[in-house]
Amino acid sequence: MASDIMPNWxxxxxxxSPERVALITEEATWTFNELHKLSVSAANKLSALGVKHGDHVAVLIGNRKEFLFLLHGLEYIGAVAVLLNTKLTSHEISWQLENSESRLLVFDDVFLEKxxxxxxxxxxLSLAEFINAEEGKATIRFEYDLNEVHTIIYTSGTTxxxxxxxxSYGNHWWNAVSSSLNLGLHMDDCWLCVTPLFHVSGLSILMKSVFYGMPIYLVEKFDPAKVNMAIENYHVTxxxxxxxxxxxxxxxLGERVYPKSFRCALxxxxxxxxxxxxxxxxxxxxxxxxxxxxxxSSQIATLSTEYMLSKLGSAGKSLFPAQLRIEKDGKEQSANEAGEIVVKGPVVTKGYWKNEEATEKSIVNAWLYTGDIGYLxxxxxxxxxxxxxxxxxxxxxxxxxxxxxAVILSHSAIEEAGVVGQSDEKWGQVPIAFVKTWDGEMVTKEEILSLCKERLAKYKVPVDVIFVEDGLPRNASNKLMRKELRKLLD
Ligand code: ATP
Ligand code: MG
Structure with a gap:
């Protein structure tokens, strides 16, 4: 459809807005015009390496400026970016490279041993090689089809x-539109990006920057003092x-407060x-x-500011172009009844790469069955x-x-908590908690259980608390892997 065609973003x-700032790092700043030129150069290098429209190119790079040049260079050619999590093990990386059918991998030299x-x-191709690579003459695309695949990102593998x-290109476009219809656009907005660019969270900031004409303040590694400094001194909004x-x-932050210009922590x-x-x-x-x-493609529901206080703890309503309902056994649930969260809208993926079975299971009549439980x-x-x-x-x-x-984590001595079900003859399953204390902190099992008894119905109080010294099992996205905790009980 002609309406699905947009100019090269x-x-x-x-x-x-050629002179507007597109990117700020600790080293320097780049305007949109400079970003465009560097992206053309990246496209020319990719072209010299034989990359063509439709090819899959894997990227294993952290939050560095080259990530942006490369990503836009791939868009210019029409190659699909396969974004790899830099915390994956070498085994996981190999699997994703193979599964994605990538023909080229561009990686930051620091990940060589992976x-x-x-x-x-x-x-x-290492980043150092890429920077010095010879340029060919890429056929730059002047139009993008919103139905085309733009990126392949693997889920965290928590479940x-x-x-x-x-x-798709359309998924990214609609994500940026949805977000702006909720948060509004100001001329002096500046989004600090410290979440990884290889996740939708970081990637969506990169996309918004181009659509909104807004600078990204790119941070390579999370350091609270540096991030707060940027918010306080660099007009990060x-x-x-x-x-x-x-x-x-x-x-x-301590006793300090953020400047008034800071308007959103998403x-x-x-x-x-x-x-x-x-x-x-x-x-x-x-x-x-x-x-x-x-x-x-990142958030599909967000709590608007006017409800921040009255609906504390809620993830809000589905954004303007999206729909959301709660289902159980094929039936829509009434208010306050829990069930699976089901969503629909132009930000929803058309499916999983080479995994028809999972796609058919998750997407039915354009509704995505998220596997998450919630209520309205x-x-x-x-x-x-x-x-x-x-x-x-x-x-x-x-x-x-x-x-x-959440109750256990509210104890000041606890750094991490994970709860899973243990088989039980009488009740079927009973909850059991795994915890890690902050270094140097002490707390007894009894203290944790009495906190739970105070705040939770009796059947929710864990039957036991197991202390884990080295921390709880987490995946490359730092998400708690409860399936690994369950294995510890076998
Ligand atoms: P996998 O699908 O491979 O198990 P994953 O679901 O952890 O991995 P992501 O797409 O990175 O991979 O994470 C999305 C998930 O994060 C959601 O499905 C949900 O379970 C959880 N999540 C996101 N936002 C919230 C929220 N506000 N409250 C609770 N959980 C959330
Ligand atoms: Mg998931």
Whole structure:
């Protein structure tokens, strides 16, 4: 359809506002015109390496400026970017390279040792080689078809094997539009990007920058003092964070407050502990809790500011172009009844790469079955409870591990908590907690259990607390792997 065709995004932006700042790093700044030229150069290098429209090119690079040049260079040619998580093990990287059918891998030299088992069929190029590579003459595309695949990003693999989510040009476009219709656009907006660019969270900032004509303040590694310094001194207006980052930012901030120009901390990626939200409320930090996943090109629901206080803990409503409902046994649930969160809209992926079975299971009549459990309150606000696979059913009652974990985490001595179900003759399953204390902190099992008894119904109180010294099992996205905890009980 002609209506699905747009002009080349970055060329359009460089034409509309060539001198506006596109990228800020600790080293320097780049305008959109400079970003465009560097992207043409990247496209020319890729072309000299034989990369063509439709090819899959894997990228194993952290939050560095070259990531942007490369990504836009791939867009210019029409090659699909396969974004690899830099924390993956060499075994996981090999699997994703093979599964994605990538023909070229561009990697940051610091990850060289992760490539020892990489499939031979994938040509490898280090960033140092890429920077010095010869330029060919790429056929730059002046139009983008919104139906084409832009990126393949593998899910975190928290519940099972990672799945390659195909995100189209249209998915990214609609994500940026949805977000702006919620947060609004100001001429002086500047989004700090410290979440990885290889995740939808970081990638979506890169996309918004081009659509909105907005600078990205790119941070390579999360350091709360540096991030706070940027917010306080460099007119950063937005930041995307996961809850652990927000905890550390708040701790570093101490008695200070953010400048009035700071207008959004977009919080996503997992549950947000209520105490954290309460502290942010007290400190006047504008937190927008959101819900989304790789399959929805980042957030699909966000809590608007006007409800930040009255609906604390909610992930809000689905963004303007999206729909969301709660289903159980094929039936839509009424208010306050829990069920699977099901979503639909132009940000939803068309499916998983080479995984028809998973696609058919997850997407039915354009509705995506997220595998997450939640409910809508009487005003239609979403509360995410937990993942369906992690639900504990005890004596016929549903127990959501995240609720118990949040209570345990509210204890100041606890750094990490994970709750899973243990088989039980009488109740079917009973909750059991794994915890790690902060270094140098002490707490007894009894103290944790008495906190749980105070705050939770009796059937939700863990039957035991197991102390883990080395921390809980997490995947490359730092997400708690409850399936690994369950294995410890076998
Ligand atoms: P996999 O699908 O391979 O198991 P994953 O689901 O962890 O991995 P992502 O797409 O990175 O991979 O994460 C999305 C998931 O994060 C959501 O499906 C949901 O379970 C969780 N999540 C996101 N936002 C929230 C939120 N506001 N509250 C609770 N959980 C959330
Ligand atoms: Mg998932």
């Amino acid at each position: 970055l060329i359009k932006r460089a034409d509309l 490539l020892e088992n990489a499939p031979k069929a994938v040509k490898q 099972g094997n990672p799945k390659g989510v195909m995100l 937005h930041i995307s964070v996961v809850s652990q980052m927000l905890v550390r930012l708040v701790a570093d 919080l996503g990626g997992g549950p947000a502990p209520k105490p954290l939200l309460e502290i942010c409320k007290e400190k006047g930090i504008p937190v927008y809790q959101s819900y989304g996943m790789t399959e929805t 309150d009487e005003d239609g606000f979403l509360y995410v409870l937990d993942r369906r696979n992690d639900l504990i059913i005890s004596g016929g009652e549903n127990i959501y591990p995240a609720e118990i974990e």
